[in-house]
Amino acid sequence: MLTLLATLKVKPGKEAEVAGICSQLAKEVLAKEKDCLMYIPHVVKNDPTEIVFFEKYKDKEAFKAHGSSAYFQAAAQKFEDLLEGKIQVKFLEEV
Numbered sequence: 122m123l124t125l126l127a128t129l130k131v132k133p134g135k136e137a138e139v140a141g142i143c144s145q146l147a148k149e150v151l152a153k154e155k156d157c158l159m160y161i162p163h164v165v166k167n168d169p170t171e172i173v174f175f176e177k178y179k180d181k182e183a184f185k186a187h188g189s190s191a192y193f194q195a196a197a198q199k200f201e202d203l204l205e206g207k208i209q210v211k212f213l214e215e216v
């Protein structure tokens with residue numbers, strides 16, 4: 122199992138647009154990726170310019186397939202103009 126936390130820092134004024142992209146992406150991921158066990162975007166309550174995804178995959182191959190999917194690549198391309206910097210990813214280990 123592979124679990125991660127992905128953090129996006131949104132440019133001010135672009136919060137609603139990015140939230141919409143994230144919501145649509147989550148729907149596609151959960152509908153199309155049987156080995157994605159969890160894919161949930163959250164807006165940080167005290168900072169609407171920060172979005173955090175909780176993601177869980179069956180294995181590394183499922184994560185790689187997610188990253189190479191057409192819908193993820195399309196969202197990533199849109200994010201290029203909407204985010205400050207790159208998406209930060211932390212891989213987690215359950216205790």
